[in-house]
Every structure is written in C-alpha cells, then in structure tokens.
Amino acid sequence: MSTASVPRRHRGNGTPLARQLRRALGHDENPLCRSVDRSRSRLLLALAAGLVLALAVGALVALLLLGGMRAHARQVGAHLHPVTATTLSAATDSPTRSLWSAQANASWAYPGASAHTGVIGVPAGTAQGSRLPLWVDDSGGPASPPPPDSELATAAALYGIGALAGVGAVSWVGYQLRRRCLDRRAERAWEPDWERVEPLWSGRGHWRETGGL
Known part of the structure; x- marks a missing residue:
C-alpha cells in the first residue's frame, strides 16, 4: 500500500483546551474535521469566556457594592452614638417589635x-x-445600631453571586440554543460530508486516481 493511501494522523498532543483552540482557529489536521466541528469548538470557547466574564462581573459587583455600603455605613455611623440606658420598669412583651x-x-x-x-x-x-x-442619634433619640462589617460583606457577596448566576445563566442558555442549531446543521450535512471525506480517509480516493493496481 502506498503512503498516499494511508490517511494522515492528526495531532493528539496538548490539553483539551489547546485542541479545541486549534480546531476553532482552523488548524486541526484531522481530515474528518468539518466546519460544524470548528463551530462547536468556537462555541465551547465562547462558553468558557462567558463563564470567566460571569466570575469577573460577580466579583466586581460585590466589590463595588461593599465599598458603597461601607461608605454609607460610615456616614450613618458618624451620627450614631453609644450611651448607657437605665430601665425604669421591668420588660414587657412586645410582639410587634422585630x-x-x-x-x-x-x-x-x-x-x-x-x-x-x-x-x-x-x-x-x-x-x-x-x-x-x-x-442614639444626634438628637438623643433611640436609633438602630450600625451594621457590622460582616453583615455588609455578606450582603455584597449575595449580590455578587446573583450577578454571577445571571451572567452565567445567559451564557449557558445562549450556548444551548447555539448547540442545538449546530446539531441540526450537522445532521443535515452528515451524508454530503461523509461522501466527501470517506474516499480520502479510506484510501479509495488514491485508488481511483491511479486507476487501481
């Protein structure tokens, strides 16, 4: 069998991410690689970028909110003052107070x-x-105590997680919709693609070119 009839092996080295990147850029040497496969690789890379973006947005939202809430707490805290109160009566139930x-x-x-x-x-x-x-406040009236920093950090983290989940969900939904489109496209193109690639892969294309033995 001549060397021309043997299908060229594609490179299998590198990490899965490197292989997906090589395919997305059109550098995959596998003769079975179709345009829809390159589109799928690009879609996976886009999903990874979307998840990284979600993490960045979530962290940024949390940090910005934490800074804003701390600044507001300092402004409010400047008008709050601790004192000692002496009770003039015994405690009575107060079901309406939270x-x-x-x-x-x-x-x-x-x-x-x-x-x-x-x-x-x-x-x-x-x-x-x-x-x-x-x-108490500046006028001496009772006031709510300033929130602890741990409470502010928890609230900011929850907002950050919400932003992360939102961007991540949008990226995932977009990925699923695009993937279904690519799957339908692959199903429609399977037979024409196989008719084009199969002779090269099996060596029959070289056989036809040389007219057989």
Whole structure:
C-alpha cells in the first residue's frame, strides 16, 4: 500500500483546551474535521469566556457594592452614638417589635448631661434598674445600631453571586440554543460530508486516481 493511501494522523498532543483552540482557529489536521466541528469548538470557547466574564462581573459587583455600603455605613455611623440606658420598669412583651421580644421604659443622657426618657427594646426578662447599651442619634433619640462589617460583606457577596448566576445563566442558555442549531446543521450535512471525506480517509480516493493496481 502506498503512503498516499494511508490517511494522515492528526495531532493528539496538548490539553483539551489547546485542541479545541486549534480546531476553532482552523488548524486541526484531522481530515474528518468539518466546519460544524470548528463551530462547536468556537462555541465551547465562547462558553468558557462567558463563564470567566460571569466570575469577573460577580466579583466586581460585590466589590463595588461593599465599598458603597461601607461608605454609607460610615456616614450613618458618624451620627450614631453609644450611651448607657437605665430601665425604669421591668420588660414587657412586645410582639410587634422585630429586633426585640420585649420593651421597657428607660432613661439615658445625651448629649452631655441632657436627660432623655422613652420606650426602648430590651431582652426578655430585663429587670427594672438594669443598665443596657443603647445607640442614639444626634438628637438623643433611640436609633438602630450600625451594621457590622460582616453583615455588609455578606450582603455584597449575595449580590455578587446573583450577578454571577445571571451572567452565567445567559451564557449557558445562549450556548444551548447555539448547540442545538449546530446539531441540526450537522445532521443535515452528515451524508454530503461523509461522501466527501470517506474516499480520502479510506484510501479509495488514491485508488481511483491511479486507476487501481
């Protein structure tokens, strides 16, 4: 058998990514490689790029939001002040309050020696005369405590994960739609492609050219 009748072997070295890249660029030496195969390789590379983009977008969203929330927390925290309140009554149930299960009358001083009284949220079972930490605003009224940095980081991370999932989902849906189109295209072109490639692959093309032995 002449060397011309033996199909040339394609290179199998390299990582799967390198092989897909070589095929996408049209450098695959496999004679069975069709245009639809090159399109599939390009599609896989596009999917990989989309997933990398999703990671980048998710990280960027998380970092930007974390920076913004920290700046806002600093602005709000500049007008919050810790004081010590003294309860004037024992705690009573407060089912309408979300942060505290009980409330009590209390007094505290802010700013300076200015006295304030009011109803504040307290832990259940707090006795009269108990001293409790309390956050107040610039006017001395009770205020919510500043959020801890861990809470801000968790919220930013959740938004980042949401952005990652969104971009990733769009990339995946686009990949699936395009892949189905390529599958239908491959099914339609299978017989014409095989008629073109089979003589070269089997060696019958060389046999026909030489007129046989």
